[in-house]
Structures are given as structure tokens and as C-alpha cells.
Amino acid sequence: MNFDKKTKLASMAFLLLFILPVSAPILAATFGQPGNAAQVDRTIKITALDIRFDKTKLHVRTGETVRFIVINKGQLTHEFIIGDTQEQTEHEQEMQKMPGLDMPNEPNGIMLKPGQTKTLIWTFDQGGVVEFACHVPGHFAAGMVGKILVNANTK
Numbered sequence: 342m343n344f345d346k347k348t349k350l351a352s353m354a355f356l357l358l359f360i361l362p363v364s365a366p367i368l369a370a371t372f373g374q375p376g377n378a379a380q381v382d383r384t385i386k387i388t389a390l391d392i393r394f395d396k397t398k399l400h401v402r403t404g405e406t407v408r409f410i411v412i413n414k415g416q417l418t419h420e421f422i423i424g425d426t427q428e429q430t431e432h433e434q435e436m437q438k439m440p441g442l443d444m445p446n447e448p449n450g451i452m453l454k455p456g457q458t459k460t461l462i463w464t465f466d467q468g469g470v471v472e473f474a475c476h477v478p479g480h481f482a483a484g485m486v487g488k489i490l491v492n493a494n495t496k
């Protein structure tokens with residue numbers, strides 16, 4: 342192997358090791374956006390219980406707008422937050438800092454008191470894995486989280 346080849350290989354290794362891992366999370370950060378009620382493709386009902394959701398895996402298509410109707414049939418307050426792993430981790434940390442405080446509704450999430458039903462409309466604009474979770478302290482750790490598999494070939 343001559344010096345030029347070694348240099349080329351070294352620079353390729355550099356690209357793979359340092360540049361790809363930096364750019365990948367930026368691409369993966371798009372987990373969708375609030376959807377338009379006039380463009381809803383499908384309605385999915387999810388029930389929050391103490392302490393879990395009745396569904397843990399959902400399949401949606403890329404570009405699909407879903408109306409989530411979330412019903413809290415538990416005796417505790419629950420959340421329904423849509424986001425990627427990073428968003429869920431950040432929200433979990435926020436909620437740990439202010440236990441007992443009611444979070445206002447956010448574009449990607451709702452909070453439900455016992456007996457409440459709320460709606461969240463979301464457009465999944467990119468393939469990948471998105472999560473829905475509850476971050477009332479202790480609930481996420483107890484497994485109150487599910488996956489939304491976004492894939493163009495999934496019906």
C-alpha cells in the first residue's frame with residue numbers, strides 16, 4: 342500500500358467516524374409536526390391506564406395525519422407526548438424537576454386528568470421510530486411508553 346492510498350483510507354475513516362455520527366441525529370430529529378384537522382387520514386384511540394397505555398405499538402405511513410383520541414381511564418393524571426428518544430428524554434428530565442406541577446399542553450403533547458378525553462392531531466412526515474409516552478414522575482420508568490413505526494410501506 343502506498344502513502345496516497347493510506348492517506349485516502351485515513352480520510353475516509355475520519356469521515357465515517359466523525360462526520361456521519363454528527364449529521365445522523367440532525368436528520369433523525371424530525372418526528373413530525375402538529376397536523377391539520379381538515380387533513381386527518383385516520384383516527385386512533387388510545388386509553389391511558391394506571392400505569393400503562395392500552396397500546397404499545399402503532400404503524401403509520403409517512404405523511405399520514407393521525408387524530409389521536411386519548412382517554413384517561415385511570416385514577417392518576419397521565420400525559421400523551423409524541424417525540425423521538427431525545428425529545429422524550431428531555432421531557433422526562435423537565436418533569437422530574439417539577440413534580441406535582443401541571444404542565445400546560447404543548448404542540449406535541451397533552452396532559453389528562455382522570456376521566457378526561459383529549460385529542461392531538463399529528464402529521465408524521467418522515468420514516469422512522471417515534472415514541473409516545475407519559476412523563477408524570479415514575480410513569481415512564483414504569484413502562485408508560487409505546488412506539489409508532491413510521492414507514493412508507495406500512496399499511
Ligand SMILES: [Cu+2]
Pocket residue numbers: 392418419420475476477480485
Ligand atoms: Cu402516566
